[in-house]
Amino acid sequence: MSVIAWTLILASFIISFAGLLYPVIPASLFVFLGFIIYGLFFTFGDLPWWFWAAEVLFLILLFGADFLANAVGVKRFGGSKAGMWGSTVGLIVGPFVIPVAGILAGPFIGAVAAELIFNRMPPGRALKSGIGSLVGFLTSVAAKASIQLVMIILFLIVIP
Structure with a gap:
């Protein structure tokens, strides 16, 4: 039974x-799912209250890192709120429209299109905003991967 639990x-x-x-x-919910699976198969008693408090703080940090990295990336490269929203929409839609490459092309195209359509930016400046969205996305992925890794390491340290 423990092999099934650890596999899940x-x-x-x-x-x-x-x-x-x-x-x-x-x-982030899948990280928490791993903790819940552990508790259901073994015991929640191995996971003290401070572990849950720390993990919730990391979860808040994950959401903040995601939003902040995208916002800073677009803003730093001269983009606007429209560029940020376009980047977000592109991030969600991109992988479905352009498999594999859409994860990078989506935010870029979304930011550029939003800047061109809603702010009537010159194409060069809109492209710069798109590059900012890519930088923000990649920064966000690196930050979130680090935070998730810390969450999992903390879990592995806490369990007996």
Whole structure:
């Protein structure tokens, strides 16, 4: 039974990292799913209250890192709120429209299109905003991967 439990836990952690590249997969929830599976198969008693408090703080940090990296990336490269929203829409739609490459092309195209349509930016400046969305996305993926890794390491340290 423990082999099944650890297989499910490991699978949920792996899916959480896949969620970094495919935003339709709620990455952070899969990390928590691994913790819940552990508690259901073994015992929640191994996971003290401070562990849950720390993990919730990391979860808040994950959401903040995602939003902040995208916002800073677009803003730093001269983009606007429209560019940020376009980037977000492109991030969600891109992988479905352009498999594999859509994860990078989607935010770029979304930011550029939003800047051109809603702000009537010159094409050069809109392209710069698109590059900012890519930088923001890649920064966000790196930050979230690091945070998720810390969450999982904390889990592995806490369990007996």
